[in-house]
Amino acid sequence: xxxxxxxxxxxxxxxxxxxxxxxxxxxxxxxxxxxxxxxxxxxxxxxxxxxxxxxxxxxxxxxxxxxxxxxxxxxxxxxxxxxxxxxxxxxxxxxxxxxxxxxxxxxxxxxxxxxxxxxxxxxxxxxxxxxxxxxxxxxxxxxxxxxxxxxxxxxxxxxxxxxxxxxxxxxxxxxxxxxxxxxxxxxxxxxxxxxxxxxxxxxxxxxxxxxxxxxxxxxxxxxxxxxxxxxxxxxxxxxxxxxxxxxxxxxxxxxxxxxxxxxxxxxxxxxxxxxxxxxxxxxxx
Amino acid sequence: xxxxxxxxxxxxxxxxxxxxxxxxxxxxxxxxxxxxxxxxxxxxxxxxxxxxxxxxxxxxxxxxxxxxxxxxxxxxxxxxxxxxxxxxxxxxxxxxxxxxxxxxxxxxxxxxxxxxxxxxxxxxxxxxxxxxxxxxxxxxxxxxxxxxxxxxxxxxxxxxxxxxxxxxxxxxxxxxxxxxx
Numbered sequence: 409x410x411x412x413x414x415x416x417x418x419x420x421x422x423x424x425x426x427x428x429x430x431x432x433x434x435x436x437x438x439x440x441x442x443x444x445x446x447x448x449x450x451x452x453x454x455x456x457x458x459x460x461x462x463x464x465x466x467x468x469x470x471x472x473x474x475x476x477x478x479x480x481x482x483x484x485x486x487x488x489x490x491x492x493x494x495x496x497x498x499x500x501x502x503x504x505x506x507x508x509x510x511x512x513x514x515x516x517x518x519x520x521x522x523x524x525x526x527x528x529x530x531x532x533x534x535x536x537x538x539x540x541x542x543x544x545x546x547x548x549x550x551x552x553x554x555x556x557x558x559x560x561x562x563x564x565x566x567x568x569x570x571x572x573x574x575x576x577x578x579x580x581x582x583x584x585x586x587x588x589x590x591x592x593x594x595x596x597x598x599x600x601x602x603x604x605x606x607x608x609x610x611x612x613x614x615x616x617x618x619x620x621x622x623x624x625x626x627x628x629x630x631x632x633x634x635x636x637x638x639x640x641x642x643x644x645x646x647x648x649x650x651x652x653x654x655x656x657x658x659x660x661x662x663x664x665x666x667x668x669x670x671x672x673x674x675x676x677x678x679x680x681x682x683x684x685x686x687x688x689x690x691x692x693x
Numbered sequence: 694x695x696x697x698x699x700x701x702x703x704x705x706x707x708x709x710x711x712x713x714x715x716x717x718x719x720x721x722x723x724x725x726x727x728x729x730x731x732x733x734x735x736x737x738x739x740x741x742x743x744x745x746x747x748x749x750x751x752x753x754x755x756x757x758x759x760x761x762x763x764x765x766x767x768x769x770x771x772x773x774x775x776x777x778x779x780x781x782x783x784x785x786x787x788x789x790x791x792x793x794x795x796x797x798x799x800x801x802x803x804x805x806x807x808x809x810x811x812x813x814x815x816x817x818x819x820x821x822x823x824x825x826x827x828x829x830x831x832x833x834x835x836x837x838x839x840x841x842x843x844x845x846x847x848x849x850x851x852x853x854x855x856x857x858x859x860x861x862x863x864x865x866x867x868x869x870x871x872x873x874x
Binding site: 462 | 710712715716719723724725726727728729731737740741742745748749752753757762763764767768771772774777813815835836837838839840841860861864867868870871
């Protein structure tokens, strides 16, 4: 991933000017989280535009603030009305009718003065309503909860896909960047002749990426470790993520000087010196 | 009362629909937004309508604004303002009229352009003037009026690649004028 080229491509301008597509917007957001340089550029651009807008500000007519805040107050009242309506529909508030004490006495007297049939009918109606509201509220809540968890699942799925897209974008950027020199690592004849992987090494920025073509799936207690051979000595370049090993593309530790690269299978977490009998692939620069 | 000049405080309070926060927002940003809206609609009546629409929209949608994504609050509001202004200003006239405007500005101001102006002798407005008028126009077209690179190529009659490069150069100059964060 060449950051300078990405910044120069004009996509950040499109992001800030609102002319980028929703997909491009998400891409920029992902990239700015991964690369501090992109984030910094984005922040600086926005600050500069804000400063320019302020320097070219035009004060609106004074009456406008009142007009606008009257409109906002109306909105707030509508919101409040909406909330209380929802609360009633929710059934959580129940039905509460507080009458002043005097009226209450009069009302009780009136009801008892008639026959207690009224009371029974009234009570059963109230009971029916409250049972109904209870059932309705349980049903609504469980529906709401399942919608919420569906939403959370969908969000996670999108997030995972975004990560794949970003990784693939990075892979394309590295592979198509001429500063990255591919170093093919072939399977060791006596160990695993089918295995193969490619190193993309930028000798200027010293960045190292690995693309795995084929390696046997390691057991849970083992992990592949990448080495560079520099002036006859092995240098640890980091552990290879065992997840989706068949199509893995991963950034490794940087190195400026190397004559060869190799992968060994080691205990999980890695070792300080490679186990030569466990070497799977190797390739010279 | 909270210190609204700390942007995260302001955003939090806006999400609570705090009226004092909206008042602060209006006092600090309405003029900048109004300036941009005016550039697009070019008359006071429409600009007033748009600004009201913008604040109603901020009120209704502030919950969806996510600071962590990468867009600043100002950029978010600028997007709303730009879209509302463009809605009012008929889409079909946008390119033709800006074409005329671009030609007018780039011809009349070119000769007045002086490159090396010292920072400490003049104010920010003059510094903005130190950006080549053509580049300043491109900033207006892209960031404030929301034209795509392609549309700007049409307006300015320049190749797409040139437009991209010039907008990039304009941004670099702008960042120099206003310093970094």
